[in-house]
Amino acid sequence: MTPNPASPLPPPTERRRLREAGSLTRDQLAARLGVPGRTVDAWESGRTTPRGRKREAYVALLAELSRETSKVTVCLEKGPTVPPQPTPDTVPLTPAQAFDALYALCAPALVRQAYLLTGRRELARESVERAFQLAWQRWPEVAADRDPAGWVRAAAYEYALSPWHRFRPRHRHPAPPPPDADDRALMDVLLRLPPPYRRTLLLYDGVGLDLPETAAETEASTPAAAGRLLHAREVIAGRLPELADPSVLHRRLAELATAQRLKAPEPPRVRTGSERLARLWTRAAIGSTVALIGMTTFTLRTAPTHYEPPVPPGVQVRGVPPRVALGPLSEEETHLRTKLRQAAAHGPERLLPLFR
Template sequence: MTPSVETTSSEDSELSLPAPKERRRLREAAELTHDEVAAAVGVTAATIRSWEAGRTAPRGRKRELYTQFLARLAASPQEAGPAGAPGEAKTARAAEEPAADPPAADPPAADGPAADARTEPAEIPSEAPAEIPAEAPVRVPAPGPAEAFDALYAHAAHDLARQAYLLTGRRALALEAVEKAFVQAWDRWPEVAADPDPVGWVRAIAYEYALSPWHRFRPAHRHPDKPPAEPADRILLDALLALSPANRRTVLLYDGVGLDLPDTAAETEATTPTAGSRLVHAHADLADRIPELADVPLEKQSALLRDLLTALRPAVDLDPRPAVAVRGGGERRTRMWTRATLSLTAMIAVSTAYTVMTAPTHYEPPLAPGESVSGVPPLAGPQRLTERSKQLHDKLLADPEAGPARIAPKAG
């Protein structure tokens, strides 16, 4: 059961906040999930993951409540065991459970006190050793990658499909974006499994794909799907789709998912002041289009908008495909691309080897056979020299002297 958070005295507010690793250890030792801690403190599960990872730190009233909550976990009987690994307290309690079963099977006599009944199993030396091996806790093996992926898919796929629908207004594009994101997560599963927030990892990929501007050129995604049946839902969806993609994504993360402003800025790859400016402008645009937000003060618009986004009912079915089909489809595509790459590489290698073996090693000019060609005009140019002209030509070349003798050669 999740411990309740109360304000008891001023001494609780002076407690120091433990380190991020100690926060996680206390939660796991108490066998609490992120959702249970978030419900107790009054924040979202993503904020608790961010606090435990050390990416952000609680401030103000949330810090005081979170510090008091961790202090109660540290002082609870669950932490009475040795302060070791996070799962040691749970293991110790599991090991103690078989010892508590024999009194229930063999109740004490009606006239005996309760204290004697609690010590009765210790007085039976013959039956205790025989029951311990039979009731020893069974060690459950850790889930494999496929089981962990299926659990993540079952936990987040439907919510991500709804969020992608609010971003695009198109059912087919929303389901396609979620499937693409989970296929990429399965291809890079070691990285996703080690991420402190695997849902945020998949959500960022799905949002990027859903808001890609290239989808406007696809004939199947040019027009939105059937609008919601309720007029208020239609107004809300139309107002969201009228925002710019950056403002739409910021509003959905902050008001719909429940991230705080630093986490919203980090996921949208913007600074915190930029994310805050986008949020203010988006709220102003939504207030102009949605009557319910027009009369609400600024400090209450986020809560009302979150309720409206949660209550919106699409007119289309947003159930994604089973996790096995998505995982199998990703594996088939990976095998197909691998085979195509290997085939192309083999073709290039064979073509290169054939070219090297058949290519000539030196240039061989072509030998054109002589043929008689008719209709060609006679060669135009200087006529052949006569015998006298040859003698004059030779004389001019051989006699460097100047004078008439060069022009009129002597006879003889």
């Protein structure tokens, strides 16, 4: 039987990506199609191709997963894996235009992701703005990266999870919780997770990265990332049993992110702030260099020009005036000394109390 042209199948790698983006395991997808798990494995590896009704059901399920993924990426955007390349018929983008395009694509989703990481709205906006400022300062490097969205996402996550924010006065007090009770419960569980576990859970169950990509972005091995993910899911399922299903957790993370009205600043403001920050750091570096040169010059001018050996022990020090003894006493001083010696008392008189 030839394949039905009305039911086209995506490539094997795309089949696996859609399943993982929908937070489904091979066994879960196989149960929905009524086939063994090894059959789904063969379909995703390209060893076999479904036919007949199984093919139509598989195509319909993949289309459904694709639609759900496109809805979720509005709030949790993975971003392009390669920078957009201009076609030969179009004018190449300027660096500012390319930066603005990347910002418009990723910034709104990154603000929501940073909020899920920190639970603070202002810190989420600040993290994304700081990440894009750093990206604009290193734009040649970021533009040539194979995943510029991932580069900016990693920078935003690192800034958002920095432990130094706890010493800032504006972040010492707890942030206002979400108004909805279910959202408050989910946010409370997320913030109780250690930062590496929270980041792994968000990348895998929120953004939709696969396990190797999640491990690479969190700078951990694949087994370590898998252990963090399983532990985070167990903690959430223990506190919120209705979120034990990864697909339900994926949807709830998206709903929690979209429930917050978070707006990223405009791209020109970010670029201007990045340039202002770069000028500030440049002036600070020049000032530090000038101060160091001045201190070095002062040290060279005031330092001794020749070696002065220390005084060895046992050598008489010169330049000290000789010790002068007392001279002879005059006649009056001699008479006074004799008088004092003869009239010297042997002690104070006894004091007796007076009794009345």
